[in-house]
Amino acid sequence: ANARRAPRFITLHTSRAYACVLRPPRRRPTHPLMAATAAARGAASRSPLLLHHHRLPQVPAGGGGSLRVGALGAGRDWRRRVRVRVGVRVFARYSSQSQDFSSRLQDRAGELPKLVEDLLQTSISTGPRGAFRMAQGIQALLGVGGEWLNDFSKTANTSEGIPAQMRLGLLSPLYLRRLFERMGATYIKLGQFIASAPTFFPAEYVEEFQNCFDRAPPVPYSEIESILHEELQRPLDSVYEYIDPVPIASASIAQVHGARLKSSQKDVVIKVLKPGIEDTLVADLNFIYLVARVLEFLSPELERTSLVAIIKDIKESMLEEVDFRKEAVNMEAFQRYIEAMGFDRQAKSPFVYHHCSTKRVLTMERLYGVPLTDLDSIRSLVPDPELTLVTALNVWFGSLISCESFHADVHAGNLWLLRDGRVGFIDFG
Numbered sequence: 469a470n471a472r473r474a475p476r477f478i479t480l481h482t483s484r485a486y487a488c489v490l491r492p493p494r495r496r497p498t499h500p501l502m503a504a505t506a507a508a509r510g511a512a513s514r515s516p517l518l519l520h521h522h523r524l525p526q527v528p529a530g531g532g533g534s535l536r537v538g539a540l541g542a543g544r545d546w547r548r549r550v551r552v553r554v555g556v557r558v559f560a561r562y563s564s565q566s567q568d569f570s571s572r573l574q575d576r577a578g579e580l581p582k583l584v585e586d587l588l589q590t591s592i593s594t595g596p597r598g599a600f601r602m603a604q605g606i607q608a609l610l611g612v613g614g615e616w617l618n619d620f621s622k623t624a625n626t627s628e629g630i631p632a633q634m635r636l637g638l639l640s641p642l643y644l645r646r647l648f649e650r651m652g653a654t655y656i657k658l659g660q661f662i663a664s665a666p667t668f669f670p671a672e673y674v675e676e677f678q679n680c681f682d683r684a685p686p687v688p689y690s691e692i693e694s695i696l697h698e699e700l701q702r703p704l705d706s707v708y709e710y711i712d713p714v715p716i717a718s719a720s721i722a723q724v725h726g727a728r729l730k731s732s733q734k735d736v737v738i739k740v741l742k743p744g745i746e747d748t749l750v751a752d753l754n755f756i757y758l759v760a761r762v763l764e765f766l767s768p769e770l771e772r773t774s775l776v777a778i779i780k781d782i783k784e785s786m787l788e789e790v791d792f793r794k795e796a797v798n799m800e801a802f803q804r805y806i807e808a809m810g811f812d813r814q815a816k817s818p819f820v821y822h823h824c825s826t827k828r829v830l831t832m833e834r835l836y837g838v839p840l841t842d843l844d845s846i847r848s849l850v851p852d853p854e855l856t857l858v859t860a861l862n863v864w865f866g867s868l869i870s871c872e873s874f875h876a877d878v879h880a881g882n883l884w885l886l887r888d889g890r891v892g893f894i895d896f897g
Contacts, residue, residue, distance in 0.1 A: 601751045608650035609638075616643050641676035648680065653745050654752035656680050656720035657786065686718035692725065692740050699826040707824050709733065721745045721790055726834065729821070734833070736821060739792065741828040746790055753783040792830035796820045798896040799832070805871050806863065815863045815891045835894065837886040846885050860891040 616638060638647060648655040659680035666674045693711075696704055704711065709728040716724045716737065722745075725738045760775045788794050803817045819833040838845040840860065846853045860883055884892040 608647055612643055612647045641673045645676050653720040653748055656684055684718050684720050686715050687723055687742050689713040691743055695740055699829045736831050737834045739830040741790055749786055791827050793827055795896050805867055809866060811863050814859045817893045835886055835892040837884040837892055840883045849885055850889050856885055
């Protein structure tokens with residue numbers, strides 16, 4: 469603050485052979501902290517109290533007297549030297565980091581051809597769908613970003629101030645969930661994982677991403693009908709008495725419609741894979757795999773986390789989920805376990821109708837009941853709701869030991885209390 473009021477020319481009386489020059493800041497000031505630091509370093513390094521001295525203007529021989537410093541060059545010199553020293557230190561620090569990074573890359577140079585080959589093969593398998601998904605991602609990001617800006621402008625003008633959630637931007641639970649829903653199946657599945665893992669994620673994210681269960685936008689029935697024609701290869705009215713065009717549920721990868729079989733007049737549900745889901749999953753999962761592969765190459769420390777191996781497992785699991793033949797096998801295996809263990813009076817899984825089921829279409833018995841989250845309805849069906857919950861847990865825990873595969877998505881939406889008092893297990897994908 470005092471430097472701004474200092475005169476342009478300063479007269480110093482000294483008996484020493486050196487003088488310190490102070491010069492007011494230029495008209496275009498730097499950051500106050502940077503200016504103070506530079507001035508302190510320069511003045512201290514030229515202090516007569518120190519054992520070393522840099523070149524400064526000398527007082528004429530004869531001692532004493534006065535030195536009038538009218539030239540501004542000396543001030544520029546010490547400022548320039550300070551900048552040079554700071555620049556050298558910064559350059560040395562980042563140069564050392566760059567050398568460490570370069571040495572790590574040189575050590576892994578032998579793995580580079582394998583990395584390039586892996587990236588090329590994955591990119592080729594993705595095809596043009598990858599570029600299309602990137603464009604969709606940008607569009608989704610802009611859309612949700614516009615929603616956030618609109619909501620932010622509304623709250624910024626209120627007396628209550630900006631909510632804490634709004635300050636997180638697109639990383640807040642609400643807007644991140646909206647972004648995932650716009651991005652489609654892969655990210656909705658990721659949202660469901662967040663909702664199912666309260667030990668890994670904050671409570672507000674777990675609560676918000678609960679909305680990802682069975683709330684994906686439905687596909688028009690005309691598209692569902694086309695898929696049924698393509699998969700069953702025969703007129704639909706020869707298989708089903710009727711199909712309800714309004715879906716019972718719409719999830720991330722599939723849509724469920726109620727129907728009735730023509731031959732047996734049994735009520736069934738038809739689970740139909742949404743169009744384009746397989747290509748979308750492959751493109752998204754390949755992109756995530758490529759990112760993980762490059763990160764592991766650049767940072768060998770990540771190899772200890774087995775990031776690439778984990779993503780490979782997730783990819784295989786999610787691609788199996790879009791093959792309904794696998795789900796049918798799991799469902800029948802679980803029903804055999806129930807009957808073998810004598811649980812058929814306590815639990816049940818849907819019966820599969822193979823003559824109208826394919827890789828992308830699954831027709832199964834319709835179970836009537838209420839989800840286990842609806843405690844009021846449960847009390848109206850059974851006298852002891854707690855016993856029903858214990859029964860469901862016992863059946864499920866037994867399957868962990870007795871079955872080759874087990875139901876890994878046991879949330880309340882997939883457990884129903886049936887009208888006859890049994891617990892129904894659904895969704896074995």
